[in-house]
Amino acid sequence: MMSNWVEVGTLNDIPKLGARVVKAPEGDIAVFRTADDKVFALRDKCPHKGGQLSQGIVMGYRVACPLHDWKIGLDNGIALAPDEGCAASFPIKMEGNKIMLSLVPEDGCPNK
Amino acid sequence: MKDKLVVIGNGMAGIRTVEELLKIDPLAYDITVFGAEPYGNYNRIMLSPVLAGDKTIDEIMLNDEQWYVDNGVKLHKGVEVTSIDRVNRKVIAADGTEEPYDRLLIATGSDPFIIPVPGNDLEGVIAFRDIKDVDTMMAAAKKHKHAVVIGGGLLGLEAANGLMEQGMSVTVVHLMDKLMERQMDGPAAAMLKESLEERGLHFLMEAQTESIIGKDRVEKVRFKDGSEIYADLVVMAVGIKPNIKLAKEAGIHCERGIVVNDTLQTYDPTIYSVGECVQHRGVAYGLVAPLFEMAKVCANHLARMGIGRYEGTMTSTKLKVTGIDLFSAGDFIGDASTDELVFQDKARGVYRKIIVKDNKIQGAVMYGDTIDGTWYFDLMRDETDISEFRENLLFGQAHLGDSGHGDDNRVAAMSDNTEICGCNGVTKGEIVKAITVNKIFTLDEVRAHTKASSSCGSCTGLVESIMSHTLGGDYSTAPHLKPMCGCTDKSHDDVRAAIGAQGYKSIHTVMEAMAWKTPDGCSKCRPAINYYLVCKFPELNLDDSQSRFINERAHANIQGDGTYSVIPRMWGGMTTPQELRAVADAAEKYNVDTVHVTGGQRIGLYGLKKEELPAIWDDLNKAGMVSGHAYGKALRTVKTCVGKEWCRFGTQDSTGLGIKLEKMSWGSWMPHKFKMAASGCPRNCAEATIKDYGVVCVDSGYEIHVGGNGGIKVRATDLLCNVKTEEEVLEYSAAYIQLYREEAHYLERTAPWIERMGLAHIKEALIDNPEKRKELAERFNFSQTFMQDDPWEERAKGGEAHEFTPLKVIG
Numbered sequence: 001m002m003s004n005w006v007e008v009g010t011l012n013d014i015p016k017l018g019a020r021v022v023k024a025p026e027g028d029i030a031v032f033r034t035a036d037d038k039v040f041a042l043r044d045k046c047p048h049k050g051g052q053l054s055q056g057i058v059m060g061y062r063v064a065c066p067l068h069d070w071k072i073g074l075d076n077g078i079a080l081a082p083d084e085g086c087a088a089s090f091p092i093k094m095e096g097n098k099i100m101l102s103l104v105p106e107d108g109c110p111n112k
Numbered sequence: 113m114k115d116k117l118v119v120i121g122n123g124m125a126g127i128r129t130v131e132e133l134l135k136i137d138p139l140a141y142d143i144t145v146f147g148a149e150p151y152g153n154y155n156r157i158m159l160s161p162v163l164a165g166d167k168t169i170d171e172i173m174l175n176d177e178q179w180y181v182d183n184g185v186k187l188h189k190g191v192e193v194t195s196i197d198r199v200n201r202k203v204i205a206a207d208g209t210e211e212p213y214d215r216l217l218i219a220t221g222s223d224p225f226i227i228p229v230p231g232n233d234l235e236g237v238i239a240f241r242d243i244k245d246v247d248t249m250m251a252a253a254k255k256h257k258h259a260v261v262i263g264g265g266l267l268g269l270e271a272a273n274g275l276m277e278q279g280m281s282v283t284v285v286h287l288m289d290k291l292m293e294r295q296m297d298g299p300a301a302a303m304l305k306e307s308l309e310e311r312g313l314h315f316l317m318e319a320q321t322e323s324i325i326g327k328d329r330v331e332k333v334r335f336k337d338g339s340e341i342y343a344d345l346v347v348m349a350v351g352i353k354p355n356i357k358l359a360k361e362a363g364i365h366c367e368r369g370i371v372v373n374d375t376l377q378t379y380d381p382t383i384y385s386v387g388e389c390v391q392h393r394g395v396a397y398g399l400v401a402p403l404f405e406m407a408k409v410c411a412n413h414l415a416r417m418g419i420g421r422y423e424g425t426m427t428s429t430k431l432k433v434t435g436i437d438l439f440s441a442g443d444f445i446g447d448a449s450t451d452e453l454v455f456q457d458k459a460r461g462v463y464r465k466i467i468v469k470d471n472k473i474q475g476a477v478m479y480g481d482t483i484d485g486t487w488y489f490d491l492m493r494d495e496t497d498i499s500e501f502r503e504n505l506l507f508g509q510a511h512l513g514d515s516g517h518g519d520d521n522r523v524a525a526m527s528d529n530t531e532i533c534g535c536n537g538v539t540k541g542e543i544v545k546a547i548t549v550n551k552i553f554t555l556d557e558v559r560a561h562t563k564a565s566s567s568c569g570s571c572t573g574l575v576e577s578i579m580s581h582t583l584g585g586d587y588s589t590a591p592h593l594k595p596m597c598g599c600t601d602k603s604h605d606d607v608r609a610a611i612g613a614q615g616y617k618s619i620h621t622v623m624e625a626m627a628w629k630t631p632d633g634c635s636k637c638r639p640a641i642n643y644y645l646v647c648k649f650p651e652l653n654l655d656d657s658q659s660r661f662i663n664e665r666a667h668a669n670i671q672g673d674g675t676y677s678v679i680p681r682m683w684g685g686m687t688t689p690q691e692l693r694a695v696a697d698a699a700e701k702y703n704v705d706t707v708h709v710t711g712g713q714r715i716g717l718y719g720l721k722k723e724e725l726p727a728i729w730d731d732l733n734k735a736g737m738v739s740g741h742a743y744g745k746a747l748r749t750v751k752t753c754v755g756k757e758w759c760r761f762g763t764q765d766s767t768g769l770g771i772k773l774e775k776m777s778w779g780s781w782m783p784h785k786f787k788m789a790a791s792g793c794p795r796n797c798a799e800a801t802i803k804d805y806g807v808v809c810v811d812s813g814y815e816i817h818v819g820g821n822g823g824i825k826v827r828a829t830d831l832l833c834n835v836k837t838e839e840e841v842l843e844y845s846a847a848y849i850q851l852y853r854e855e856a857h858y859l860e861r862t863a864p865w866i867e868r869m870g871l872a873h874i875k876e877a878l879i880d881n882p883e884k885r886k887e888l889a890e891r892f893n894f895s896q897t898f899m900q901d902d903p904w905e906e907r908a909k910g911g912e913a914h915e916f917t918p919l920k921v922i923g
């Protein structure tokens with residue numbers, strides 16, 4: 001499968017338990033950093049009513065949407081039960097401190 | 113190799129424990145369950161609606177056999193365990209199966225009590241305990257006419273009602289002179305009997321059964337006084353006794369039930385026990401709410417998390433007979449030291465009695481209209497001081513002021529498409545469906561599944577009423593002190609006390625020291641702990657922006673479409689042509705979609721992009737305007753009227769006072785938003801009596817009012833006191849705010865806080881004790897020296913820039 005790696009910044013650009021936005025032609029992508037310095041990327045659009053996930057509170061490997069508090073898994077974009085839906089997840093690879101983001105979302109989620 | 117957990121008893125308590133265990137540590141054990149009944153796990157309390165024809169057996173299954181497969185739990189269905197070999201740590205079943213265990217959980221429930229009279233073993237004499245009994249009753253109803261139910265308690269009346277619905281002629285035989293004497297007092301019991309008689313039930317009171325007569329099958333019941341009645345079916349519902357046979361034979365210490373400690377451990381440390389078979393602190397329970405609490409604690413210890421104690425449960429009772437509403441909880445008889453508040457309206461069939469001691473509810477019994485039952489129960493459990501609304505207590509919560517839903521709301525009568533939760537658009541039907549389809553019992557689960565009551569919370573009472581109507585019985589599993597959230601068993605007060613006593617200085621230390629169950633907490637506990645730390649140590653700048661809701665992080669209010677609003681402060685609702693010009697210029701420059709005069713006497717600009725915020729703030733700053741905190745759990749607005757300066761009725765300078773109040777307190781973080789107002793005379797044009805702190809100017813000085821709320825649930829203020837000077841108004845205000853900041857739970861506004869603590873408590877701190885008032889005010893002013901930096905200015909100068917700029921722009 002094609003991927004399309006772009007350097008988007010370094011780990012230090014994102015606060016721990018926080019997120020920043022990457023503006024891409026197909027729509028915003030939220031890039032999260034967890035307490036243990038893992039980085040994940042999701043389409044910045046909550047499967048519920050489109051809330052910007054980048055603005056939510058990060059906890060463990062989840063983010064709470066700022067609009068109505070749905071919890072979305074950072075590693076797979078899937079809404080925590082009993083809510084249903086997903087936000088597309090984008091591959092990340094770290095090169096040292098540099099964050100490489102693929103603009104090709106993982107398969108499996110219709111909300112690209 | 114994983115440890116083996118064996119569970120004896122496939123009932124409500126045992127399987128609930130397994131569910132809780134799977135939730136916290138699915139890999140801890142290989143689990144094996146023995147169940148004497150030939151089914152999966154079902155909701156025993158719903159047998160009554162099944163008998164009444166309102167539900168089917170399929171609808172009350174909680175976990176079908178697939179559930180056991182999916183969760184890797186081995187089920188021996190229809191297999192009774194006959195002995196426990198504690199030396200070799202294994203259980204032996206009737207069919208010869210043996211299972212070794214490392215931990216054993218006994219959840220054998222209870223056995224119905226069968227009165228020892230001749231003929232009690234005849235065909236057609238049964239108890240009311242399981243699916244088999246219900247099947248027998250339904251079959252009997254098809255062939256036979258006369259049913260006798262022995263026992264006029266909860267279970268007996270539900271059985272009698274069900275059999276009547278199945279078409280039988282039913283007589284209830286009761287030993288006492290009152291029905292449900294353990295849950296009802298005289299008047300309520302009499303009203304209950306009257307309405308059941310109207311529905312067609314017959315009663316024989318103070319009747320002692322002597323024998324049951326029949327050849328192959330029951331034919332008659334004979335009483336001590338020699339009288340007899342016909343019976344084709346006799347249901348004994350005279351009580352239950354904990355099923356301790358197995359445990360006793362295995363030498364585990366039992367009294368009335370299997371004796372367990374606060375961790376649900378028996379005298380054999382490898383063996384735990386939960387449910388109706390248990391005796392905890394001398395009490396054996398017969399309702400599900402305590403069992404569910406036990407399950408939670410027990411699972412926690414089985415998972416070796418080692419936190420949580422079961423400390424007993426207050427229970428309440430309801431009768432699951434459609435159309436009959438009764439509720440009882442706690443001590444409803446009282447004694448010489450208690451007061452009795454009684455309301456009775458025979459014609460409407462309504463009766464309420466509340467037992468009060470030292471202004472706290474000890475118990476309640478209600479008949480006819482029980483919509484306030486959950487409210488009384490909450491007040492009782494939380495030991496709320498009721499002195500402030502004592503005179504209205506009997507009339508119910510609706511009479512304390514409520515803009516949402518008033519007296520005419522009767523959950524039972526509502527149609528399925530009545531909207532219950534206005535925030536999330538959830539109807540009664542959806543809630544009922546979620547409860548029945550997903551087999552859920554708790555408010556939290558209803559919130560998770562439907563979102564009802566998960567936003568503003570004003571519909572919580574209604575949702576709880578719907579739950580109790582749907583589930584019957586006692587659905588509430590809320591422990592005495594509510595934990596902050598699912599991440600912990602600790603309450604808000606626990607956390608605050610620990611921060612004070614231990615001096616924890618970061619969210620992480622608090623979570624670690626207090627054994628949080630999740631790594632970073634959640635969107636409920638983290639903002640709360642963050643606030644508690646900021647409040648306790650204002651000088652240390654401990655604020656963690658990642659633990660704040662976006663509004664407080666971005667210092668603007670996020671809108672449904674992801675844009676933000678900007679509302680600058682207009683001190684005391686006053687403005688100038690220069691400020692208006694600056695606002696107008698900013699609105700044009702940034703293409704603001706909407707300019708609105710807000711409910712808080714200010715001007716709001718709507719539809720701004722996040723990236724634009726620092727720039728527009730900079731422009732407004734230049735005109736001398738600062739953040740209005742319209743987004744924060746903080747001081748909001750101070751509304752004023754024009755007062756003495758202009759108004760012909762004005763007695764004092766309410767505008768000037770309002771500005772002083774706002775200048776003193778802006779920038780302070782609070783448990784929730786905080787609003788003030790100052791009116792120039794008792795005409796009260798600034799609506800000071802629905803504010804958190806309101807001042808009404810009078811000829812002789814100032815009336816200080818506290819604890820008002822104009823939002824979801826209107827509450828008029830309480831008058832705190834009268835003072836003579838502006839200085840006093842300011843000092844009282846500072847002290848009161850600080851008391852609120854130090855004592856209220858996060859997200860609790862002053863109105864519910866005062867209702868919880870009692871006005872007397874506030875007066876004690878602020879009026880009876882001038883020293884304390886001065887100290888509070890000093891602490892507030894000290895804290896303010898660190899708080900009054902305009903967040904807009906900081907960010908306009910480039911602070912927190914990462915918050916407002918994209919990480920990268922591609923293409």
Ligand code: SRM
Binds near residue numbers: 671711714
């Ligand atoms: C902007 C404003 C409406 C307006 O355009 O007039 C407003 C807007 C919101 N109010 Fe309000 N309230 C506004 C005055 C009020 C008032 C009137 C007042 O302050 O005198 C009340 C009733 C008084 C009171 O609070 O007791 C009010 C009672 C509420 C409540 C119910 C609070 C309660 O305790 O019951 C909420 C919900 C909440 O806070 O959880 C709320 C929540 C909200 C939120 C923050 C909802 C949200 O979370 O997004 C709205 C934000 C809109 C936005 O994006 O800016 N708003 N809100 C008013 C801001 C005034 C200002 O200048 O700061």
Ligand SMILES: Cc1cc2nc3c(=O)[nH]c(=O)nc-3n(C[C@H](O)[C@H](O)[C@H](O)COP(=O)(O)OP(=O)(O)OC[C@H]3O[C@@H](n4cnc5c(N)ncnc54)[C@H](O)[C@@H]3O)c2cc1C
Binds near residue numbers: 220
């Ligand atoms: C008709 C009815 C209505 C009720 N209504 C309400 C209500 O409205 N509200 C409320 O709170 N409570 C109500 N209750 C009470 C509630 O159902 C019980 O408190 C609850 O079911 C007890 O749970 P438990 O797990 O302790 O026992 P049970 O649910 O009885 O489970 C025990 C299980 O263990 C099995 N078992 C016993 N011994 C062995 C053995 N040796 N080997 C294998 N298996 C064994 C039994 O067969 C049984 O299935 C009602 C009860 C009944 C019968």
Ligand code: SF4
């Ligand atoms: S501004 Fe207030 S009343 Fe209006 S929709 Fe928003 S929260 Fe509701």
Ligand code: FES
Binds near residue numbers: 048065
């Ligand atoms: S838009 Fe995300 S929870 Fe509603």
